Amino acid sequence: MLDTLVLMFSQPFMQRAVFGGIVISVCAALLGVSLVLKRYSMIGDGLSHVGFGAVVVASALNFAPLAVAIPVVVIAAFLLLRLGESSEIKGDAAVALVSTGALAIGVVASSLTTGMNQDFNSYMFGTILGLSKSDVIVSLAVSIPVLILFILFYNRIFAVTFDESFAKAVGVKAGVYNALVAVLTSLVIVLGMRLMGALLISSLVIFPSLTSMRVCKTFRSVVITSGIVSAVCFLFGICASVLYDLPTGASIVISNIVAFVIFWIVGKIKNS
Amino acid sequence: MALIEAKNVCLGYDGHDVVTNLNFHVDRGDYLCVVGENGSGKSTLIKALLGLKKCSSGHLHFLEGLKQNQIGYLPQQTAAQKDFPASVYEVVLTGNAGKKKFFGFYSKNDKRKALDNMSILGISELKNKCYRNLSGGQQQRVLLARALCATESLLLLDEPVTGLDPVATEDMYDLLYHLNRDHGITIIMVSHDIRAALRYSTRMLHLRGSQLYFGKTCDYLSSEAGRIFMGGEDNA
Numbered sequence: 001m002l003d004t005l006v007l008m009f010s011q012p013f014m015q016r017a018v019f020g021g022i023v024i025s026v027c028a029a030l031l032g033v034s035l036v037l038k039r040y041s042m043i044g045d046g047l048s049h050v051g052f053g054a055v056v057v058a059s060a061l062n063f064a065p066l067a068v069a070i071p072v073v074v075i076a077a078f079l080l081l082r083l084g085e086s087s088e089i090k091g092d093a094a095v096a097l098v099s100t101g102a103l104a105i106g107v108v109a110s111s112l113t114t115g116m117n118q119d120f121n122s123y124m125f126g127t128i129l130g131l132s133k134s135d136v137i138v139s140l141a142v143s144i145p146v147l148i149l150f151i152l153f154y155n156r157i158f159a160v161t162f163d164e165s166f167a168k169a170v171g172v173k174a175g176v177y178n179a180l181v182a183v184l185t186s187l188v189i190v191l192g193m194r195l196m197g198a199l200l201i202s203s204l205v206i207f208p209s210l211t212s213m214r215v216c217k218t219f220r221s222v223v224i225t226s227g228i229v230s231a232v233c234f235l236f237g238i239c240a241s242v243l244y245d246l247p248t249g250a251s252i253v254i255s256n257i258v259a260f261v262i263f264w265i266v267g268k269i270k271n272s
Numbered sequence: 273m274a275l276i277e278a279k280n281v282c283l284g285y286d287g288h289d290v291v292t293n294l295n296f297h298v299d300r301g302d303y304l305c306v307v308g309e310n311g312s313g314k315s316t317l318i319k320a321l322l323g324l325k326k327c328s329s330g331h332l333h334f335l336e337g338l339k340q341n342q343i344g345y346l347p348q349q350t351a352a353q354k355d356f357p358a359s360v361y362e363v364v365l366t367g368n369a370g371k372k373k374f375f376g377f378y379s380k381n382d383k384r385k386a387l388d389n390m391s392i393l394g395i396s397e398l399k400n401k402c403y404r405n406l407s408g409g410q411q412q413r414v415l416l417a418r419a420l421c422a423t424e425s426l427l428l429l430d431e432p433v434t435g436l437d438p439v440a441t442e443d444m445y446d447l448l449y450h451l452n453r454d455h456g457i458t459i460i461m462v463s464h465d466i467r468a469a470l471r472y473s474t475r476m477l478h479l480r481g482s483q484l485y486f487g488k489t490c491d492y493l494s495s496e497a498g499r500i501f502m503g504g505e506d507n508a
Contacts, residue, residue, distance in 0.1 A: 039352055155378060159369035162356060166415075169322045169345035170370030170422045217402035218359040 001243060008242050017128045017248075018238065020136045021195055022231050023143035025252075027188045028201070029208035029230035030150050033223050034161045034181055036209045042092060043080050044205035046099035047189045050076040052198035053102035053109070055123050060113040066138070069190045076102075077182040103198075126197035126249040128238070135194065142187045149184065153177065158219050200249040204230065207256035214260070214267035233259050274299055274335065275426060275458060276321070281330035283316045289328060290316045296477050296486040298460060300425070303452045305469035305489070306462045308479035314462045317479070318345075318430055321460070344423030346415050348430050355404040360414050363403050364390055367421025382421070389420040392455070393447065409440030413447070420457075427451070429461040433468075445472055 008014050028044075035043060051073045058068035080095055110120050122130070131139075150157070159167045160177045168174045185205070192201040212225035237252030274297040281294040291313025298304050308314050319325035320332060322345060344367070367389075368382040390396045393413045398406065403414060412432060419427055432448070433441040449472050451457045463469055469476060469489070476492045478485040485497035492498040 037352060037356060155366070156369060158358070158362065159366040162358060162363060162366060163347065163350070163353060165347040166345055166418070167366070167369060168324060169343065169347070169428075170367070172369050213357050216357055217405075218400075219357060219362050222357050 004243060005239060013129060013131070014242075016131045016133065016136050018235070020131050020139040021128055021234050021238065021252075024139055024188060024192045024195055025204055025208075025230040025234040026227045027143045027146045027150075027184075028192055028204040029226040030223060031146070031181060031185045031188060032205035032207075033209040033212075033219075033226055034157055035185065036206060036213075037161050040081070041206050042095045042099075042202075043077070044185065044189060044202035046080060046095040046102075047073050047077055047186060048193055048198040048201040049099040049106075050102040051190045051193045052123050053104075053106035055193070056106040056120065057109045060109045066190065069193075070187065073186040073190050074183055077186045078179070081178060081182050122197070123193060124197050124199055125247060126193070126195050126200065128195045128248050131194070139191055142191055146184045146188060149180065153180065154223075157181065162219075196249040196252065200253050203253045203256060207253070207260060208233070211256070211260045211263045214263040215270065229256075229259055229263075274333075275302075276335070277331075277333040279331045279333065281320070281332055282328045283313065283320050283325065284328050285316075287328075290481075291479060292482045294330070294479075294483050296483070298426075298458060298475075300458055301452070301456055302475055303448075303459045303473045304461070304475045304477060305473035306460065306477045306479065307464070307466050307469055308484075312479040312481065314479060315430070318428065318462060321428060342423050342426070344419030344421075344427045346412075346419045346427065346429040346432055348434060349411065349415070353403075354411075358403050359400050360390070360395060360398045360403060360406070361386065361400065363414050364417045364421060367418035370422060385421050386417070389417040392420065392451075393417045407440065408436050409443055412436065412440075412444055416447070423457075425456070426458045427460070429459065429463075431463060432461065433463075433465065441468075448472065 009018070032044070035041060051069045054069040054072040055065040058065045076098060080098060156167075156172055156177055157180075159172055160174045164174045164178075189201055189205070192204055195201075196204055208226040208230040209222065211229050212222045216222045216225050233255040234252055236255040236258075238248055240246060240255065241248040241251040276298040278294045278296050282289050282292045283294075284290045290311075294317070296304075306314055306317065316325065320327060322343060364386045365378055365382065368378055368385065371382070387396070387399075390399065393416055395410065395413050395417060398410065398414070403411065406414065416427075416432075419429075427448075429448070433444050436444060445468055448459055448461070452459050461469070461473070470492065473489045475487065476485060476489050477483065478492075478497045485492060485495050487495070
């Protein structure tokens, strides 16, 4: 078993997958802490479906998928975060509308042009083992700024996440930080979509923070633990998928579920 | 010397005034209670005091040196906050979040201030406890310590005893009284609780679309607004 793993990890495609996957997983986990605590968990899911729709339409029209998907998803993120505040359509309903709508558009666009082919599958379920060198460079180009911005503005992001009205009252521009989180989330989701697929990316956003919140008692420890949990689950998932020939994205999600259950039990024992 | 002075202030949304013709002032050391029913313009007034809303007419004048973001604000708690994983110390520190500084990193001074305010409010031993595991009264103390970090002199409290049990409510009022009397902190409290307002405050502002009463608390009961209000309550 160890031999198989060593052999696998010596392959360049595997190294690219691990490298690209870990940085995206960590970014998604960090942003996820803020989103989950603000009750925006489903936004990741909604945005990934928007990303899917945008990518399929773009490839049907022969545009570069990412160049179309990134701005579309950023706009959708702004709309969803704003819709969440207005009373006309409530947050969860707005996300459901946009999410299913975009998915339907993507499916129709796909069947009108190429049919349910390999591309469709790869955006739905991810192609982490097929990352090219440029994919890895793009992942890094997005992840590193996300990490730096998150660390630099950590205190402000925490203040706005915990209590937006207080933050506004003391003069923090809450709107700017909400927009920052929205843009960073959109970028991470569009990239994560290529790894995990549209169906699974939102689990990268939600699971690690929920897992760490079972046990951790401070915001800082929640954030750090989420990042670590996310990276470790990614590694376990990808190893399992290689060893037992399982779909990679789904294996990563399952290892996140296992981690969640373990942390939940530990949390129960600690509190009792 | 008035810290805040309102002259003919009208506030509203989209050209529709919620509250009109406010004329009041807050002096240093005052304990002002703003009372009124839901929709009487209390929340709108809070926004205006915090500088989050412009007056549609009139002037809200702040004493030189008191910037609007130096008001220590205690908002109503949201549902999401009640199970938020953060330590007491982390929450109190965010009182310093508005200060201009390098990317919002906290200075030594900020940290000392947070610790000082925690000891004033008697929550020093809760420093590393998780906010979500505290009782309602303790949570309010934490948010009060945070508010004190943001201000030198003025607290603005929005329904500070909502959801507290009777013991914690008394406790909160005693604490505010103590901050006002012994620490010289000016307090503006928005409240439904007219009995507590009568007991603790030095001035009252009664809103209902416009200003029904502004003046000393001891004169409130003999005013027309006071008689109506107390009469209504007795009949209820």
